[in-house]
Amino acid sequence: MKNLYMNHLSLLNNFFYAFFILLTISGCTNNEGNRYHITNNYNKEAITYFTQVGFNEKGTLKKWQNDMTVSVIGKYDRNDLKSIDEFIKVFNGLSGNIKMKRKENGGNIIINFGEDKMFNPKGYVGLCSARSPFFFSNEISSAKILIAPILGAKQKRRTIHHELLHAIGLKHAIGLDGVKTEYKSYNMMGVNGYESIDDYEKQTQDIQNSELDKWAISILYDSSIKPGLKKSDFIKSIKK
Numbered sequence: 001m002k003n004l005y006m007n008h009l010s011l012l013n014n015f016f017y018a019f020f021i022l023l024t025i026s027g028c029t030n031n032e033g034n035r036y037h038i039t040n041n042y043n044k045e046a047i048t049y050f051t052q053v054g055f056n057e058k059g060t061l062k063k064w065q066n067d068m069t070v071s072v073i074g075k076y077d078r079n080d081l082k083s084i085d086e087f088i089k090v091f092n093g094l095s096g097n098i099k100m101k102r103k104e105n106g107g108n109i110i111i112n113f114g115e116d117k118m119f120n121p122k123g124y125v126g127l128c129s130a131r132s133p134f135f136f137s138n139e140i141s142s143a144k145i146l147i148a149p150i151l152g153a154k155q156k157r158r159t160i161h162h163e164l165l166h167a168i169g170l171k172h173a174i175g176l177d178g179v180k181t182e183y184k185s186y187n188m189m190g191v192n193g194y195e196s197i198d199d200y201e202k203q204t205q206d207i208q209n210s211e212l213d214k215w216a217i218s219i220l221y222d223s224s225i226k227p228g229l230k231k232s233d234f235i236k237s238i239k240k
């Protein structure tokens with residue numbers, strides 16, 4: 001009788017133990033901060049830049065989970081296609097499993113070289129809207145880019161690269177605690193905006209390939225970085 005009771009008790013204990021483990025596992029999957037760690041090593045400067053450009057205004061990271069195809073419409077020329085292909089080459093060299101290529105028609109990223117007053121009522125020189133498959137999703141599944149025809153060749157190239165960086169999921173550097181950033185303008189996401197086209201032409205003469213932008217692509221498409229990651233959890237995991 002005593003034995004039977006003990007067996008029953010240990011069975012009960014096992015049941016609670018199993019329940020406890022289950023709770024712990026589900027607790028972990030609900031908490032990215034505990035589970036999350038970056039597997040690769042990135043330098044401090046790259047991490048600081050990414051902390052500013054990798055998350056939206058709500059502090060959430062969004063990225064593609066499928067390959068990207070870029071189609072072009074409007075009035076474009078050979079140089080524009082060359083600029084796109086240059087970006088694609090750089091991206092594919094850094095993006096791990098997710099790849100990008102050009103497609104004749106119907107790509108999931110459409111670049112319109114032209115005017116679209118509905119999409120661009122304020123007349124920006126470049127614009128990008130990256131979209132998710134449904135409202136709460138942190139995945140990007142399509143993007144629409146507008147490139148104004150008024151730009152000179154160098155600025156157009158820069159604008160194409162800048163808008164494609166938006167399309168893959170990067171934002172403007174907002175500065176820590178909302179302070180305006182001090183990033184040089186050749187860091188594509190390092191500046192908030194320009195006062196006029198003249199200002200833009202003046203500030204973007206210094207065209208270099210920004211190492212920080214390349215690092216930002218690498219970190220964003222690092223397979224250990226998941227869509228929906230919170231900026232606060234990313235910062236916490238860096239400090240560990």
Ligand SMILES: [Zn+2]
Nearest residue numbers: 162163166172
């Ligand atoms: Zn922008």
